Amino acid sequence: MAIKPYHYEPLTDFSVPENRKAMEEALREVRSQFGLSYPLVIGADRIDTEKKIVSVNPSNPQQVIGSVSKADTSHIDMALETGWKAFAQWKKVPGPMRARYLYKAAAIMRRRKLFLSALEVYEAGKTWTEAEADVAEAIDFLEYYGRQMERLSEPVPLIPLDDEEDRAFYVPLGVGAIIPPWNFPLAILTGMTSAAIVTGNCVILKPASATPIIGAHFAEIMREAGLPSGVLNFVPGDGGTIGDYIVTHPLTRFISFTGSREVGLRINQLAAQVSPGQKWIKRVVAEMGGKDAIVVDETADLDAAAEGIVTSAFGFQGQKCSACSRAIIVDDVYDLLLSKIVERTKKLRVGPADNLNNHMGPVIDEKAYEKIFGYIQWGKENAKLQTGGTTLDGEGYFIPPTIFSDVAPGSKLEQEEVFGPVLAVIRAKDWSDALKIANDTEYGLTGSVYTARRERIEQAADEFEVGNLYINRKCTGAIVGAHPFGGFNMSGTDSKTGSPDYLLLFMQMKVVAERF
Numbered sequence: 001m002a003i004k005p006y007h008y009e010p011l012t013d014f015s016v017p018e019n020r021k022a023m024e025e026a027l028r029e030v031r032s033q034f035g036l037s038y039p040l041v042i043g044a045d046r047i048d049t050e051k052k053i054v055s056v057n058p059s060n061p062q063q064v065i066g067s068v069s070k071a072d073t074s075h076i077d078m079a080l081e082t083g084w085k086a087f088a089q090w091k092k093v094p095g096p097m098r099a100r101y102l103y104k105a106a107a108i109m110r111r112r113k114l115f116l117s118a119l120e121v122y123e124a125g126k127t128w129t130e131a132e133a134d135v136a137e138a139i140d141f142l143e144y145y146g147r148q149m150e151r152l153s154e155p156v157p158l159i160p161l162d163d164e165e166d167r168a169f170y171v172p173l174g175v176g177a178i179i180p181p182w183n184f185p186l187a188i189l190t191g192m193t194s195a196a197i198v199t200g201n202c203v204i205l206k207p208a209s210a211t212p213i214i215g216a217h218f219a220e221i222m223r224e225a226g227l228p229s230g231v232l233n234f235v236p237g238d239g240g241t242i243g244d245y246i247v248t249h250p251l252t253r254f255i256s257f258t259g260s261r262e263v264g265l266r267i268n269q270l271a272a273q274v275s276p277g278q279k280w281i282k283r284v285v286a287e288m289g290g291k292d293a294i295v296v297d298e299t300a301d302l303d304a305a306a307e308g309i310v311t312s313a314f315g316f317q318g319q320k321c322s323a324c325s326r327a328i329i330v331d332d333v334y335d336l337l338l339s340k341i342v343e344r345t346k347k348l349r350v351g352p353a354d355n356l357n358n359h360m361g362p363v364i365d366e367k368a369y370e371k372i373f374g375y376i377q378w379g380k381e382n383a384k385l386q387t388g389g390t391t392l393d394g395e396g397y398f399i400p401p402t403i404f405s406d407v408a409p410g411s412k413l414e415q416e417e418v419f420g421p422v423l424a425v426i427r428a429k430d431w432s433d434a435l436k437i438a439n440d441t442e443y444g445l446t447g448s449v450y451t452a453r454r455e456r457i458e459q460a461a462d463e464f465e466v467g468n469l470y471i472n473r474k475c476t477g478a479i480v481g482a483h484p485f486g487g488f489n490m491s492g493t494d495s496k497t498g499s500p501d502y503l504l505l506f507m508q509m510k511v512v513a514e515r516f
């Protein structure tokens with residue numbers, strides 16, 4: 001069997017009765033495993049600690065999904081030392097062979113797709129479709145990065161000199177820390193970890209504290225895929241407590257982080273300081289937040305725009321870095337489009353994520369719930385509430401999709417990342433004004449433009465300062481390999497996940513020049 005060219009993973013249609021039944025069975029299977037405890041994994045050792053991170057269901061926080069052991073600083077020392085020991089062998093494994101571990105892990109994930117999706121429904125509060133899309137994306141990262149590593153294992157083409165042989169090839173960096181967020185609990189964690197590993201590095205993986213059980217299942221899948229021990233060390237812990245220790249540790253060679261602007265900047269700053277005994281400049285790859293906008297002009301298909309805005313704003317409860325949190329609409333069509341957006345939004349059902357009939361589940365935890373309601377309160381005092389904004393019945397952290405209109409450019413709700421189901425609608429004088437408002441943010445992650453005018457599409461391609469610009473479509477849902485993903489400015493360190501360039505961030509080029 002030859003390795004086929006990369007193709008993104010198809011999604012499951014849950015309107016088909018057999019698929020629905022299979023998912024219901026997977027949800028039952030996950031429930032039967034509630035309460036299990038998962039150890040740290042350092043080298044070949046599985047370590048149970050007294051202190052645990054307890055993971056709960058955000059749709060019903062009384063329900064415990066499971067617990068993971070909690071690493072302290074001594075475990076971080078152990079994991080880094082173990083990683084460096086494993087690195088001595090792992091870096092010598094040829095790239096195409098390392099890729100095979102990823103293909104194997106992808107095959108295991110594919111076989112367990114619905115189980116992992118069901119786990120996300122309970123641990124992250126994702127609806128069925130959002131959960132399955134995340135698992136599919138994790139598989140995509142494994143398949144795509146494997147093939148990219150095969151390509152990058154070829155010798156680098158050089159200009160030949162007359163009197164010597166020159167060779168150039170990529171070598172790994174060493175042992176690094178992988179620090180993912182909870183919002184794409186399998187896809188982003190898998191992408192970040194597999195990119196570092198397939199390029200020949202060893203890692204310590206600290207999953208986000210809200211979704212550690214999914215992380216534990218990933219670590220287990222990599223073990224089943226045959227990954228040599230010590231290449232991936234799994235060390236859950238509280239970011240605020242052990243994060244600085246990991247980042248400043250002299251044995252940490254690189255940090256791959258995805259999360260908030262605040263934590264990303266802190267990591268970037270701390271990593272720049274040289275600790276005693278450290279003999280490299282740490283490399284930091286940081287993917288951070290967004291304040292993403294959809295701009296609509298007077299020539300746009302307004303029904304398509306309303307659909308794109310609602311999907312982008314409220315998919316996974318607005319908890320995507322790519323989420324549309326600003327709809328910037330030109331005056332001519334503002335009132336009409338606003339009414340279409342509000343009408344569609346009012347049809348969205350919010351409730352427990354394991355019920356297929358709900359379009360939206362809960363936000364991730366109490367802290368997020370309180371923070372989002374802080375923004376809602378601000379909106380009530382400073383803008384016009386169109387829908388939502390109330391508390392909802394039920395045990396979980398449910399927030400209705402909330403829309404504020406007449407939000408002033410430059411104001412708090414127009415500038416800060418809410419990371420929840422809150423949409424700010426902003427009136428622009430005209431197209432030029434709309435583009436100016438869209439660019440007036442320190443972030444630059446995703447954006448969309450709805451227009452029928454060719455010259456405006458080209459102007460946006462040139463002037464809309466975002467890493468991922470979409471035309472006449474939603475601003476979420478990047479596909480690995482088709483939409484390299486990552487933002488400008490305060491949205492990160494200018495890297496692109498799922499792109500032909502991404503793996504280079506985990507390697508350096510070595511040149512050997514030989515005279516005979």
Ligand SMILES: NC(=O)c1ccc[n+]([C@@H]2O[C@H](COP(=O)([O-])OP(=O)(O)OC[C@H]3O[C@@H](n4cnc5c(N)ncnc54)[C@H](O)[C@@H]3O)[C@@H](O)[C@H]2O)c1
Nearest residue numbers: 180181182208239240243244259260263287288289290321
């Ligand atoms: N650009 C992207 O591709 C992308 C993708 C997903 C999420 N995000 C962003 O992530 C944020 C939401 O995720 P989050 O709430 O998990 O973010 P977060 O910054 O709170 O946490 C991210 C990770 O950092 C860890 N952490 C916390 N404090 C730390 C410290 N001092 N040192 C080291 N690690 C520490 C956390 O435990 C977690 O694993 C949003 O801002 C969102 O826009 C960006």
Ligand SMILES: N[C@@H](CCC=O)C(=O)O
Nearest residue numbers: 320321322476477478485
């Ligand atoms: N890659 C995802 C967003 C990841 C951030 O949360 C998308 O394109 O919607």
